[in-house]
Amino acid sequence: MSAVDAAPVPAAGPRSLEWDEISKHNKRDDLWMVIHGKVYDTTRFLDEHPGGEEVMIEVGGQDASEAFEEIGHSDDARDLLKGFYVGDLSAKAKLGKAATKVATSVSTSVSSGAEAAKTKAKSSGFPFFPLVPLIAIVAFAVYKLLENN
Numbered sequence: 001m002s003a004v005d006a007a008p009v010p011a012a013g014p015r016s017l018e019w020d021e022i023s024k025h026n027k028r029d030d031l032w033m034v035i036h037g038k039v040y041d042t043t044r045f046l047d048e049h050p051g052g053e054e055v056m057i058e059v060g061g062q063d064a065s066e067a068f069e070e071i072g073h074s075d076d077a078r079d080l081l082k083g084f085y086v087g088d089l090s091a092k093a094k095l096g097k098a099a100t101k102v103a104t105s106v107s108t109s110v111s112s113g114a115e116a117a118k119t120k121a122k123s124s125g126f127p128f129f130p131l132v133p134l135i136a137i138v139a140f141a142v143y144k145l146l147e148n149n
């Protein structure tokens with residue numbers, strides 16, 4: 001066996017693609033889209049798409065997962081996707097999207113929490129806070145009374 005034969009053949013894994021590459025393919029004659037982290041070249045399907053060309057071009061070079069799911073595409077439509085597969089969205093690009101989602105939801109919940117606290121503070125006109133020592137005094141008095149009986 002020669003050294004050449006023994007050399008390991010690198011496994012040709014799926015292509016890992018970045019958004020700057022994917023987003024270039026956004027034209028009628030060169031149309032890619034990302035659906036659930038996978039990149040599809042849908043150029044040749046464009047004039048066969050039962051939903052028309054325009055909706056496809058609108059999401060060209062972008063993440064079309066939501067648009068694809070909103071329509072409620074059939075299993076046949078999902079099977080067709082396999083024929084257009086060109087690679088995967090890179091881990092970095094996937095992470096970037098996840099990080100944006102987390103950041104957005106955290107900032108939304110933080111600001112809505114702060115907003116809710118403000119609204120609560122404004123809407124409760126009754127001043128409970130100064131009553132706290134008074135309640136403590138009454139509780140102490142009741143305790144002493146019971147103690148003496």
Ligand code: HEM
Nearest residue numbers: 042050051055056059064067068071073074076077080081
């Ligand atoms: C490569 C990606 C896509 C494939 C393979 C695909 C395939 C299909 C197929 C086979 C149908 C017929 C109905 C069905 O079997 O579900 C269909 C209908 C449709 N698709 Fe897509 N589609 C793709 C992407 C999209 C995108 C990204 C959108 C929207 C932005 C879209 C919007 C529609 C609409 C509006 C219909 C018509 C539904 C109706 O009239 O009942 N499609 N598509």
